[in-house]
Amino acid sequence: MTTPLELVCPAGTPAGLRTAVDAGAHSVYCGFRDETNARNFPGLNFDRAEMREAAAYAHAHGAKIAIALNTFMRAGSTDLWKRGVDDAVAAGADALILADVGLVDYARKAHPKQRLHLSVQAAAATPEAIAFYRDRFGIARVVLPRVLTVEEVSRLTAHAAPCETEVFVFGGLCVMAEGRCMLSSYATGKSPNMTGVCSPPSHVTYREDRDALVACVGGFTIERFERGEPAGYPTLCKGRFVADGTMSHLFEDPVSLNAVTLLPRLAEIGVTAFKIEGRQRGRAYISTVVRAFRKVIDAMAAGKKIDLDELRGLTEGQRDTVGAYKKTWR
Amino acid sequence: MRGHLPPIFANAAGMLPLLSLEVVARHLMSNAMAARPSFAARLGEYSGRTFAVDPVDCPFVFVLTPQDGGTHLSVVREAVGFDARIAAPLVVLLGMIDGTYDGDALFFSRDLSIEGDTEAVLALRNAIENADLDLSTVLGFPQAMQGPVNRAARQVFMRVRRLLDAPEDSGPNGVANGVNLS
Incomplete structure (x- = not known):
């Protein structure tokens, strides 16, 4: 070295x-x-x-x-x-x-x-x-x-x-090319690129639903953590979505x-x-x-x-x- | 449940009059605020919000409204009308105050839950982080006694957390900072 x-x-x-x-x-x-x-x-x-x-x-x-x-x-x-x-x-x-x-x-x-x-x-x-x-x-x-x-x-x-x-x-x-990711802007109007916040907490809500924790960003439900299941950050890229009939962390695992x-x-x-x-x-x-x-x-x-x-x-x-x-x- | 006080302690705490708990809690809060006058400034626009801090293994809830001129605190059986709620076992909440635990890690592991105004919760968490509080400051001990008191308190809290199977210590006050090098 x-x-x-x-x-x-x-x-x-x-x-x-x-x-x-x-x-x-x-x-x-x-x-x-x-x-x-x-x-x-x-x-x-x-x-x-x-x-x-x-x-x-x-x-x-x-x-x-x-x-x-x-x-x-x-x-x-x-x-x-x-x-x-x-x-x-x-x-x-x-x-x-x-x-x-x-x-x-x-x-x-x-x-x-x-x-x-x-x-x-x-x-x-x-x-x-x-x-x-x-x-x-x-x-x-x-x-x-x-x-x-x-x-x-x-x-x-x-x-x-x-x-x-x-x-x-x-x-x-970040799985995205940083500085160019628009996911947060799409869901909330704010982004790390312009306002310095990805999935800003002002647009994040959590609620309990039958022992599960439900996370929403900008009104979109992005994740449901069942009891005892480890949680992740409430960013769109780490949400779980259904595509082609299969639910998965479509963009990136948390x-x-x-x-x-x-x-x-x-x-x-x-x-x-x-x-x-x-x-x-x-x-x-x-x-x-x-x-x-x-x-x-x-x-x-x-x-x-x-x-x-x-x-x-x-x-x-x-x-x-x-x-x-x-x-x-x- | 990991980190929960045994029911006998919780039941005993439940028999204490809320007013006595409130008097003690206000005194400790007042010591902390006097030692960290910039606390409310760091909260910024979230100063004035009402937080329910809920030790889920105890039959009471702390309701705080931090403000520039002083923090209002009450102890109630059940919190209503709050902006945000932070819930975790008592030893976990105490460990967040003294920097033993990282709030995000507790959230990931589901040892801590939040509801309500997420932005206000983050502001409070960050203000507490920056306050860098320890037991002797909260108890209002003079500078000369702080070192020995804090060292003893860390050992006691660490043992209690292990006894209760609480999340593992980490951070500046934790003892498990070593990396095994062989």
């Missing part, structure tokens, strides 16, 4: 950030309390003062902070996003995670020395797309979509250099990504950073997952064997998958 691997961890609150740093995160990503970031949930995220304190805490403990402004600017109302970029730089961000090409252009011109990462929301999944962002805007790292195989990640990483690659290794799984067994291979092909999903999760999740992955990364460096059963209890549907990295889906 020539470059030290970076463990990139989520934080939805200042307490979550301190937990991630204390648990061994090399860097933490977070966002402001508005629609500029793709986890715009109630009670979550940082105001300006909290962000400055968070950056100071991370730096004092040897960690970095990346601020996500990874939704797409609204026509006629781009100031919110540009102000977010300026405030993130002023707060001491080590990197900005951006998706909108216009905002990338603004950030590069307004802050020429600022390190920029390309969000997974930009869906840059070809050598040409990555090269464009790298050569035109000096993007230092691209977060790759969760729809690629290990071999595809390998080829992209080779083409992207000197731009680094970052891949998701644990947490919620399972979490867990690519821990692939870490050595991903490191070997040159991936720089391993990302844990879950800014909406609690301190218990952050602490457990970050500690576990940090130990694995340290163990890899020391040539030790790894065993990670403890992560299963935190996974959606209580099950996990290596996702698209090994194409075993239906």
Whole structure:
């Protein structure tokens, strides 16, 4: 291993950030309390003062902070996003995670020395797309979509250099090309792309029905969990539907990504950073997952064997998958 | 049921006058709010909503209305007229307050259920997460005593949770953080 691997961890609150740093995160990503970031949930995220304190805490403990402004600017109302970029730089961000090409252009011109990462929301999944962002805007790292195989990640990483690659290794799984998925917009009028929320809680309801839990999004019944059956997130892509007379999780099973067994291979092909999903999760999740992955990364460096059963209890549907990295889906 | 108090405890708790429970609960809540003044600000527009926090193994329900000037709390036998309800065994609810449990994981495993205004529930969960509460803060202990009290409380709660077959501890206050490396 020539470059030290970076463990990139989520934080939805200042307490979550301190937990991630204390648990061994090399860097933490977070966002402001508005629609500029793709986890715009109630009670979550940082105001300006909290962000400055968070950056100071991370730096004092040897960690970095990346601020996500990874939704797409609204026509006629781009100031919110540009102000977010300026405030993130002023707060001491080590990197900005951006998706909108216009905002990338603004950030590069307004802050020429600022390190920029390309969000997974930009869906840059070809050598040409990555090269464009790298050569035109000096993007230092691209977060790759969760729809690629290990071999595809390998080829992209080779083409992207000197731009680094970052891949998701644990947490919620999007089967769709992120930044382009319209399912949430269709059902609720809101989306992670524009307003920072997928299947927003304002449009989600649960009700008990004869011992079963029924989940609805935007008035559509998407799932019925029978008594004792593990539940999942109330997103349309993880609902159970009838098609051709058969009921199934048509788009995606409610399972979490867990690519821990692939870490050595991903490191070997040159991936720089391993990302844990879950800014909406609690301190218990952050602490457990970050500690576990940090130990694995340290163990890899020391040539030790790894065993990670403890992560299963935190996974959606209580099950996990290596996702698209090994194409075993239906 | 996993994590449920034995019926004898629940029955004994049921014999306590609701007013005495309410006085104690209000005192603890007041300590927590004094230590975490930004709690209501994090709730934002969901401040003022009424939450029924239902320990399903106990014969009472806590009804909270967090507000900027202070949180109103009452203890009732049966909650009506709430915006959202959060239900789980008592030890599980306590474990969410001190960060032992992750709310999403409890929801996935069906140890916790919610109904009503989902958005308000999320706001409350996230505000509690950020409050980073522990027993000594809730009890109003001085700073110097907090370390030893919290360490002892973690051990006691962990044993109680194991005794009740509650969901496994995880997180900053859990003890099962190790990864087996051989």
